[in-house]
Amino acid sequence: MIVRILEQGQFRLGEDQHGRLNELDNAVAAAVAASDEGAFRSSLKALLDFVRDKGERVADAELVTSDHVLPHDEITLAEAREAFAGEGAIPG
């Protein structure tokens, strides 16, 4: 599974990491829903750190499409919320 972190490149993770990735991702989503800035920052960091730690960098010259895309570390809560609002047709 290939995960891209915007502005930081792509990482290759084993399929067995998918469950944990989803958990971490849901924590971020919950923080956005609650508009909890502190929780948002820490959960986003945990998610991105997980990808950076467990993932292996895709070589510069390799051309692959990502299965998942994650925002960079500096995204604001407002920007994240906008991403949700942008296509809010699918309520949880």
Next chain:
Amino acid sequence: MAGLMSRFTTLFKVKANKVLDKAEDPGETLDYSYQKQLEMLQKVKRGVADVVTAKKRLQLQTAKLEESVVKLDGQAKQALAAGSEDLARTALERKALIQGQLQGLDTQISQLETQQQNLLDQERRLSAKVETFRTQKEVVKAQYSAAEATVRIGEATTGLGEEMSDVGMALQRAQDKTEQMQARASAVNELVDTGALDDLTAPAGSDLDRQIAQLTAGNQVDAELAKMKAELAGGAPPAQIGAGEEGSAPAAAPADQEAKQ
């Protein structure tokens, strides 16, 4: 529940597809894509150059403001030595204001530093990927019909489209940020130029400069007079002239600084 990840994947794919809008003729598709990639690479290089320019501007401004701080400090001491506490206070207040601006600039410069490094990393990745694409393109063009070649290099094309879209967004972000910083920097410049912040640092002729110059001059006259009086009265040999002048001044300085805070 859809997480942040799926949201970004969707949003991002939409953007990536826009970048990937292709020419009609499949035979030209690959060359066209490659052309777009080279253009993007050029854009990234320009983006890096812009960030570097913005950073240099902020650094110059920092240097200018740092000079102001030193000068204002000197002026405050002079004013105090001359017994003008009000003037010293004004100088110190302006100094504090400029120090506040300096802190903001430091943060901005380090942000630009990070951004520059990020863009350089992205440029490196994109450049390597474009080269891979070029090689694959030549291989499939030599071995397959144009339509087939496009299919065979599909993954490479979407992979690159994704990379270009990412770089494109990063460039936009860098541009927005530099514009913000430049707007702020020129606002500070304007303050400095119109004197709201530091007409004190103008080379000559500012009010504070003049007042301090007058006070210092007055002081010198007093000192000379005192010295002359002493010579006349005691007939003692004239020795170290400046000593008395300096001795009386510093005591008052810390008190004024405390009072200010």
